Amino acid sequence: MSPILEISNLYKNYGSTEILKDINVSINAGDFLVLVGPSGCGKSTLLNCIAGLEPITSGTLNIGGQDMTNVSPKDRDIAMVFQSYALYPTMSVAKNITFGMKVRGVDPATQERKLQQVAQQLQIEPLLKRRPGQLSGGQRQRVAMGRALVRDPKLFLFDEPLSNLDAKLRVEMRTEIKSLHQNLGASMVYVTHDQIEAMTLATKIVVMKGGVIQQVGSPAEIYNRPANLFVADFMGSPAMNLIPAKTRSNGDGTHIEIARRDGSQIVLKDRRNRDLPEDVIIGVRPEDIADPARASSSAGQEADCLIDVIEPAGADTYAVMQLGGKHVTARLHAETTATPGATQRLSFDLGKVSYFAPDTGLRLN
Amino acid sequence: MTDLTLTPVQTRQSHIGKAVLRWSLYILLGVFALFYLMPLFVMVTTSLKSLEEIRTGDLVALPREVTFEAWRTAWSSACTGIQCEGVRPFFWNSVLIAIPAVTLSTLLGAMNGYVIAQWRFRGANLIFSLMLFGCFIPFQVVLLPMARLLGMMGIAGTIPGLIFVHVIYGLGFTTLFFRNYYVSIPAELTKAAKVDGAGFFRIFWSIFLPLSLPIIVVTVIWQFTQIWNDFLFGVSFSQAGTQPVTVALNNIVNSTTGVKEYNVDMAAAIIAALPTLLVYVVAGKYFIRGLTAGSVKG
Structure with missing residues (x-):
């Protein structure tokens, strides 16, 4: 099966400024691709390039197996949902949804049928006669989705569609988009700066920074095996702990030495033999530093740490300490006995540890 | 800060002061409005008077006898140079x-x-x-x-x-x-x-x-x-x-x-x-x- 979207060697310049550099992405039908990165990383520009709203400087872009590099947006068989919803303010909800069909000369009976179908699907039937100005943020969001759904395109494009909603509604709509994707089996490209949205929605994530793709992979790959320090730090909340450490290899595994604040060391052992330089940065997720009682795997190695701050978060309690000169967060039991200023015995699980080179920031294992 | 030190008498005085200020403002605005409306008033009243009355009467007086003759002339028979068809x-x-x-x-x-x-x-x-x-x-x-x-x-x-x-x-x-x-x-x-x-x-x-x-x-x-x-x-x-x-x-x-x-x-x-x-x-x-x-x- 040919990929539904295939971008090869795409470059985008504004004058002499390179906005996107050597982008290569492809997704299969039914994939949910999320482009994620900090603001200004070029993710929205890339989406606009896919939509055909921005011309690309070089490279090729295929949608559904056809070369769409120089095709105008209306002929790309795509639908797009915008951050500001971009509903036509003078048209009723129904007219907003059917505008595209009207422009393309679809007969009125079909328009009406599709409108009713989509209105039912999104539960916006009572709103059809209203104007966008009379709708709440969540309702506008639904209408914008309706306008995209009614096209039944090869590819759906979403440009930060949830960022104008309040926190609660955002979570609701997130679930709704996910279930929509599952029910339709549609192919989607979704731009967000919110890494949680990226993790929950995607079947495939592209992490971008400065117009360059940092890593492409499934949410699990991105989370467990970040390709570099940027991805490690960007994905996950609280962020992955990135601790400078020294390694020493001998026959039965790798010893990792981490400096405590008082100068003493924690020595951990990675059972696998690794070919690592002496200075590394190790990446450990907060959930892999836990109370000994809670630690799930037997791989946990215990060490005493001086806790600086305790942050209860309801389901968990986060403990912040200082290791290797960095703040390190551990995810503890909600009813943990740890107190600030006291020493706590913690269990380090190195099963999913990442090693990064301090100079290049690249993953070593 | 000054509010705290005001005695009731001073407060009442300031109320009166405000009212006076407000009414002087209204009066001033009214005078201006009349001033600007004056030319329109003169134009309308003059256009409704006969030539005889204009010659003898007062510029700002209301017409004694209202006539639309001048309007008719202006519209259809006043002379613009050699042509006499009004405006x-x-x-x-x-x-x-x-x-x-x-x-x-x-x-x-x-x-x-x-x-x-x-x-x-x-x-x-x-x-x-x-x-x-x-x-x-x-x-x-x-x-x-x-x-x-x-x-x-x-x-x-x-x-x-x-x-x-x-x-x-x-x-x-x-x-x-x-x-x-x-x-x-x-x-x-x-x-x-x-x-x-x-x-x-x-x-x-x-x-x-x-x-x-x-x-x-x-x-x-x-x-x-x-x-x-x-x-x-x-x-x-x-x-x-x-x-x-x-x-x-x-x-x-x-x-x-x-x-x-x-x-x-x-x-x-x-x-x-x-x-x-x-x-x-x-x-x-x-x-x-x-x-x-x-x-x-x-």
Whole structure:
């Protein structure tokens, strides 16, 4: 099966400024691709390039197996949902949804049928006669989705569609988009700066920074095996702990030495033999530093740490300490006995540890 | 801080002070209003008096006997030079000039504003600045080149020629109005319409123009007032038979021989001014309605 979207060697310049550099992405039908990165990383520009709203400087872009590099947006068989919803303010909800069909000369009976179908699907039937100005943020969001759904395109494009909603509604709509994707089996490209949205929605994530793709992979790959320090730090909340450490290899595994604040060391052992330089940065997720009682795997190695701050978060309690000169967060039991200023015995699980080179920031294992 | 130290007596005094201040303000404003209304009052009363009464009576007195004779004369038989048909034919000239010129300049301005604000192209800002510059060029500067241009186009001294002049001269302002209005409309709206398959003109007609009622009204009021009240272009680029009402009014007032018919002059002046007044009254209402339409209508 040919990929539904295939971008090869795409470059985008504004004058002499390179906005996107050597982008290569492809997704299969039914994939949910999320482009994620900090603001200004070029993710929205890339989406606009896919939509055909921005011309690309070089490279090729295929949608559904056809070369769409120089095709105008209306002929790309795509639908797009915008951050500001971009509903036509003078048209009723129904007219907003059917505008595209009207422009393309679809007969009125079909328009009406599709409108009713989509209105039912999104539960916006009572709103059809209203104007966008009379709708709440969540309702506008639904209408914008309706306008995209009614096209039944090869590819759906979403440009930060949830960022104008309040926190609660955002979570609701997130679930709704996910279930929509599952029910339709549609192919989607979704731009967000919110890494949680990226993790929950995607079947495939592209992490971008400065117009360059940092890593492409499934949410699990991105989370467990970040390709570099940027991805490690960007994905996950609280962020992955990135601790400078020294390694020493001998026959039965790798010893990792981490400096405590008082100068003493924690020595951990990675059972696998690794070919690592002496200075590394190790990446450990907060959930892999836990109370000994809670630690799930037997791989946990215990060490005493001086806790600086305790942050209860309801389901968990986060403990912040200082290791290797960095703040390190551990995810503890909600009813943990740890107190600030006291020493706590913690269990380090190195099963999913990442090693990064301090100079290049690249993953070593 | 001072409030804390005020005694009740001082507070009462400050209340009285405020009331006095307020009422003096009202009185002052009232005096100003009367001052500005005075000329209109004199014009209306004079136009309703007979010549006999004007000669003998007081300038600000109400007419003893109301007569519409002066209005009839001004409309259909007052002399503008050798022709004695009143302002009627010239009034229609003005209508024939103003309506197409206002419509065209507004439409073109809307289109220009739409292109400059929403279809950013290389040099868009430069072109906009140049058009803006055009707003500030005095009329007199363009008179001679425009006369030559009209001659070359073969429309010198004709009504289409005057329409052309007014459209060109109005474009700077109308473009400015529409550009500033459209620049506040998010670019995503255009993008959404492009994805929906709409082209340049479709987006303009179906999405931008329906949004523009308030700014259309503002532009129409502005352009109509400018074009209807214009005298310089009217007197420079017209000939007998195509002169607008402003030029005719001047001729009526200046070309009377013998007794000066003040009542006819006043009536003619009011007739010449009525349409702009009408546009303000009618369009002003739509202006308010246009602003609130989206929020109230179902």
